Amino acid sequence: MTVIGVVGAGVMGVGVAQNLAATGHSVVMVDVSEDILGNALATVERNCRMSRLLGGPAIDAAEVMDRISTSIGPGGLTDVDIVIESTTENWDVKQQVYREMDEICPPDTVFVVNTSAIPITRVAGITSRPEQVIGVHFMNPVPAKSAVELIPGVHTSPRTIARTTALLKAMGKKPIPVKDSCGFVSNRVLMLTVNEAAFLVHEGVADAATVDEVFRECFGHPMGPLETADLIGVDTILYSVEVLYEHYADSKYRPCPLLKQMTDAGLHGRKAGRGFYAYSTATARPAVLAG
Numbered sequence: 001m002t003v004i005g006v007v008g009a010g011v012m013g014v015g016v017a018q019n020l021a022a023t024g025h026s027v028v029m030v031d032v033s034e035d036i037l038g039n040a041l042a043t044v045e046r047n048c049r050m051s052r053l054l055g056g057p058a059i060d061a062a063e064v065m066d067r068i069s070t071s072i073g074p075g076g077l078t079d080v081d082i083v084i085e086s087t088t089e090n091w092d093v094k095q096q097v098y099r100e101m102d103e104i105c106p107p108d109t110v111f112v113v114n115t116s117a118i119p120i121t122r123v124a125g126i127t128s129r130p131e132q133v134i135g136v137h138f139m140n141p142v143p144a145k146s147a148v149e150l151i152p153g154v155h156t157s158p159r160t161i162a163r164t165t166a167l168l169k170a171m172g173k174k175p176i177p178v179k180d181s182c183g184f185v186s187n188r189v190l191m192l193t194v195n196e197a198a199f200l201v202h203e204g205v206a207d208a209a210t211v212d213e214v215f216r217e218c219f220g221h222p223m224g225p226l227e228t229a230d231l232i233g234v235d236t237i238l239y240s241v242e243v244l245y246e247h248y249a250d251s252k253y254r255p256c257p258l259l260k261q262m263t264d265a266g267l268h269g270r271k272a273g274r275g276f277y278a279y280s281t282a283t284a285r286p287a288v289l290a291g
């Protein structure tokens with residue numbers, strides 16, 4: 001039976017694990033603590049139970065939960081066919097994780113890198129299996145989004161592309177192939193927009209609600225850039241902009257100081273209950289905090 005490892009049980013790992021289990025796959029979810037894994041399981045279960053209410057398909061929560069096991073650390077990855085890695089957007093963290101996975105996973109295991117910006121070839125280069133490393137930029141929330149960016153690295157083999165494409169299709173995703181480049185297509189554009197939106201608030205040009213209102217009301221976007229930042233994670237936005245800034249050595253990616261301050265303050269967006277807006281399960285619309 002195909003077993004998929006999901007390493008990192010945060011915003012993206014939870015969505016990936018839920019999507020995989022809901023489409024019949026056995027999943028081993030890995031993170032660094034029992035608390036994080038417990039919260040992740042509780043979130044998957046709650047999302048499954050709420051799915052119908054939120055306009056999604058009816059999901060049998062018990063069946064989904066039966067397909068997900070957990071492991072503190074990479075010890076549970078000894079028998080996985082594919083790993084979808086979704087750890088923090090930080091090169092030191094990812095390097096350590098790939099070294100451990102390379103040691104413990106079977107030689108045939110494919111490593112799928114879920115990153116906002118880090119080049120796939122850079123990740124592949126620290127493993128002993130660069131031909132089995134491929135990027136998939138999942139969109140958030142994973143179960144609700146129908147397409148992903150598929151990013152082969154310089155050495156990725158046709159077999160790895162075929163195995164990954166088959167898994168994505170089984171998950172209900174349309175892969176859109178793009179070349180390997182820091183930030184890929186989506187985040188070369190999106191991260192600049194969100195960073196610049198944060199500068200508007202930082203400089204006092206407009207508050208967060210006004211910035212978002214302009215994008216929703218004038219452009220017809222379903223969400224403004226700062227609501228999007230809270231959904232993605234303000235810390236993840238900062239780390240991604242830092243990756244772009246370092247990679248391209250281009251000042252157009254200089255990170256907004258407000259993103260740094262909010263990250264230091266733990267105002268990480270929805271997952272923390274506060275970001276540019278405050279969230280409570282009781283209120284449908286968030287209250288403005290930053291700006």
Ligand SMILES: NC(=O)c1ccc[n+]([C@@H]2O[C@H](COP(=O)([O-])OP(=O)(O)OC[C@H]3O[C@@H](n4cnc5c(N)ncnc54)[C@H](O)[C@@H]3O)[C@@H](O)[C@H]2O)c1
Nearest residue numbers: 008009010011012013031086087088089114115116140232
């Ligand atoms: N949030 C988004 O909307 C989004 C969208 C696409 C891609 N991404 C990318 O996906 C990845 C994960 O993002 P996220 O938003 O889920 O981040 P997150 O901060 O919500 O979760 C990251 C998880 O990784 C875990 N982790 C850290 N070190 C680990 C280790 N050594 N072993 C196992 N787990 C470890 C953390 O404990 C945490 O649970 C990042 O690379 C990010 O850039 C995020």
